[in-house]
Amino acid sequence: MLLKEGKIGNIKLKNRIIMLPTVTNLSNEGFVSEREVEYYKRRSKGVSLVIVGASYVNKLGKFFINQIGIDDDDKIEGLKRLSEAIHQNGAKAGIQLAMHNPKYKPSDFTKEQIQGLCTRLCKWSNKGEKGWF
Ligand SMILES: Cc1cc2nc3c(=O)[nH]c(=O)nc-3n(C[C@H](O)[C@H](O)[C@H](O)COP(=O)(O)O)c2cc1C
Secondary structure, rough: OOOOOOOOOEEOOOOOOOEEOOOOOOOOOOOHHOOOOOOOOOOOOOEEEEEEEEEEOHHHHOOOOOOOOOOOOOHHHHHHHHHHHHHHHHEEEEEEEOOOOOOHHHHHHHHHHHHHHOOOOOOHHHHHOOOOO
């Protein structure tokens, strides 16, 4: 069963083995590092989908010291290298968009700020869908 083809929505998967998101703390101040690319390259062998660990969409949502950032266009090049490394092994690449700093609670933000964060999440989901993840 695990080796049978699978499907999530319209995404076809070569088997049913998925790597769940796990923050690695290998980035350089939010930028994907070579160690990170190597790590995911190794991990993507044999699985059908790799979900890159929680990546902050806004610095306020950063929780781990060397967490990947998906908050600005200057990070795109590294993120592309990461997804390409995963694709090279025939796996699909996904990324977990996160905003989870427990220092903050929803009431610390105005309605407009929360709307801004939602817009940001959608913007990066679209970018990911169009290009590399
Ligand atoms: C080092 C480490 C990093 C993790 N990072 C994430 C993460 O980025 N996002 C997430 O949703 N869960 C994260 N988790 C949780 C795991 O994906 C998983 O849900 C958890 O380890 C429970 O797994 P289990 O149900 O197989 O025991 C992390 C867990 C560990 C041990």
